[in-house]
Amino acid sequence: MADRVHPAPLLPLSIPPAPPTDNSVAAAETAPLRSTAAAPGASYVVHVPKDQALRVPPPDRKLAARPARRRMLRRACCGACCALLLLLVLAAAFVGAAYLVFRPRAPSFSVTSLSVAGLLDPSPAQLDAAVRADNGANRKVGVDYLGGGEVSVSYSGVLLATGRWPAFYQAPRNVTLISMPLSGRDGVGVALTDDQRGRLAEQAAAGAVPLTVEARVPVRVRLGKVLRTWTVDVWARCEVTVDRIDGETTAANRGCRVKAKPLWWWW
Secondary structure: OOOOOOOOOOOOOOHHHHOOHHHHHHHHHHHHOOOOOOOOOOHHHHOHHHHHHHHHHOOOOOHHHHHHHHHHHHHHHHHHHHHHHHHHHHHHHHHHHHHHHHOOOOEEEEEEEEEEEEOOOOOOOEEEEEEEOOOOOOOEEEEEEEEEEHHHHHOOEEEEEEEEEEEEOOOOOOEEEEEEEEEOOOOOOOOOOHHHHHHHHHOOOOOOOEEEEEEEEEEEEEOOOOOOOOOEEEEEEEEEOOOOOOOOEEEEEEEEEEOOOOHHOOO
């Protein structure tokens, strides 16, 4: 026989909860929070929003490379300074060795005679100067006097005549007498004031006329047979006194001074 099937009992329908009233919400907002003690040994997971999380920034490669670049620059600067210092030391040692080996001395100059004409005339002045260059103090040093040098004669700061210094080579232990013609400006006489002309006539009558002979000469020094210096300008100034202002005169030297700044250790 077939079993009898009994109908299942119907479940009661669930009624949705009623919405809270305003009084219940206010009560919930004003109700104090209850502090619950954490159980011993319990662990918690705290979720923090991403915008509030503090992160460690990754290392900047540019900032990390700066110290290395600075070290490289320091090393390069130190190397350049050491190389420059070494070159200076070697140059000083070479100059000192050359000085000790060659013992260079400055040649001496003197004006032996002057031929003067036309100082008080309206025509340009004409002078012939004889200059003695003495290189006898040098045993291994010669002097190359190059072209382009100038010689001038003046009286009380007034230019009388100018000329050219000849180009030649002066060997060691050599004395050379140089004769140079000097002339004033073409068509113009000596520009002396009346006071200067009167004083010049008085000095000529007394046989003591002071004149100044100046020269600028480009030279090159030969150290032995191989070494040569660069070209420098040498300034020479000689104070002389002549006994007359017309014709051949005898010059009395009152001292000559020679200057050459690039060769201060020699001149």
